[in-house]
């Protein structure tokens with residue numbers, strides 16, 4: 001925690017232990033990264049990973065994290081097996097954590113984990129291509145903590161078209177398999193995520209979904225025009241579903257290199273979509289460059305301070321740190 005964190009910021013963090021909607025740490029764990037040990041980023045400016053581990057989450061006062069499950073956009077091996085390997089890596093870390101890392105699902109979800117002083121985890125699957133055209137793996141993965149599914153990642157898949165990447169044109173929207181996938185996910189309590197979806201795929205998911213829809217890690221086009229950032233119509237459409245938008249910390253999405261720019265995106269989501277919409281979706285340990293004062297969870301106080309400096313009400317800050325995500329997932 002920053003030394004000079006004002007009392008009101010510290011109080012907000014203690015009262016609303018933050019939940020991050022998207023971190024790609026399992027991709028590092030596949031390479032031998034030990035989630036239970038403290039790390040220092042190895043590239044200058046904390047570029048491209050080594051952002052997240054349990055000691056730093058706890059030092060920052062975090063209550064939970066959603067791990068992104070990423071598989072190759074082109075078929076290099078069995079991607080269903082790759083997902084299960086990543087689930088297993090996190091489960092083994094939790095088992096070895098002495099009760100400090102535990103799965104968020106079950107009766108009490110994030111709230112119960114917080115009551116026991118643990119950091120809670122859940123999973124988001126990044127791209128339906130990982131299913132290899134199947135729906136049957138979803139049920140078992142949901143039991144192991146899969147709580148949201150990002151319909152597309154960086155490639156066209158059997159379900160839909162990505163915002164950008166391999167096969168992004170033409171934009172055909174959701175396929176027949178995609179519509180079956182949306183229905184299956186909603187039946188299993190897996191939330192739909194349109195963070196990487198094309199405009200038409202996103203519209204099709206929003207038209208079909210009966211439960212809240214999220215964008216787990218995204219920026220705001222009105223603050224920084226960028227190919228994957230959400231325009232105000234998309235922000236209002238997601239808000240109408242009762243979903244959340246997690247603001248990504250990648251400087252290429254933010255248009256700046258400070259926690260205050262993250263705060264600007266969060267503030268815009270609040271003003272346009274209402275106080276139940278904004279959330280944190282760092283994408284720590286993904287392929288991003290991070291703000292210099294938001295390099296890892298120990299610096300989350302800088303974001304709270306920036307929000308307070310912008311006169312965002314404490315009630316709204318508590319919601320965007322934690323309570324909005326809890327409302328959707330607990």
Ligand SMILES: [Zn+2]
Nearest residue numbers: 126195196217
């Ligand atoms: Zn992503």
